[in-house]
Amino acid sequence: VQLQASGGGLVQDGGSLRLSCAASARTFSPYAMGWFRQAPGKEREPVAVIGWSGSLTYYADSVKGRFTISRDSPKNTIHLQMNSLKPEDTAAYYCVAGLSAQQMFHQRNADYWGRGTLVTVSS
Numbered sequence: 001v002q003l004q005a006s007g008g009g010l011v012q013d014g015g016s017l018r019l020s021c022a023a024s025a026r027t028f029s030p031y032a033m034g035w036f037r038q039a040p041g042k043e044r045e046p047v048a049v050i051g052w053s054g055s056l057t058y059y060a061d062s063v064k065g066r067f068t069i070s071r072d073s074p075k076n077t078i079h080l081q082m083n084s085l086k087p088e089d090t091a092a093y094y095c096v097a098g099l100s101a102q103q104m105f106h107q108r109n110a111d112y113w114g115r116g117t118l119v120t121v122s123s
Contacts, residue, residue: 001023005116009118016092020077030052035049035093037094038094038116039089046104046108047080089090091119093119096110
């Protein structure tokens with residue numbers, strides 16, 4: 001199982017970034033996928049999760065209305081569009097996959113993890 005995340009970087013307060021995660025074909029379907037993040041000194045938390053069909057999504061309250069998760073099935077890729085970024089969004093973001101979007105989000109865990117990509121929002 002391979003998950004390859006990209007798109008992190010440094011952005012100013014109020015700016016935007018788009019994270020992408022490419023998965024092997026075997027991983028992509030029929031797995032739910034998503035993004036978790038962990039800031040220094042804080043617990044890991046789910047940010048956004050999308051079901052295998054793309055019709056079911058879950059978002060952390062702190063990012064609702066600012067972040068949008070989507071999946072591009074032909075390319076075995078998911079994206080996280082992050083707008084109106086805030087300094088508190090600074091964290092390592094991890095692409096994840098699992099059998100159930102609901103379980104991943106509410107149990108705050110996943111079956112498969114990619115390497116983190118760092119997002120830094122400066123004030």
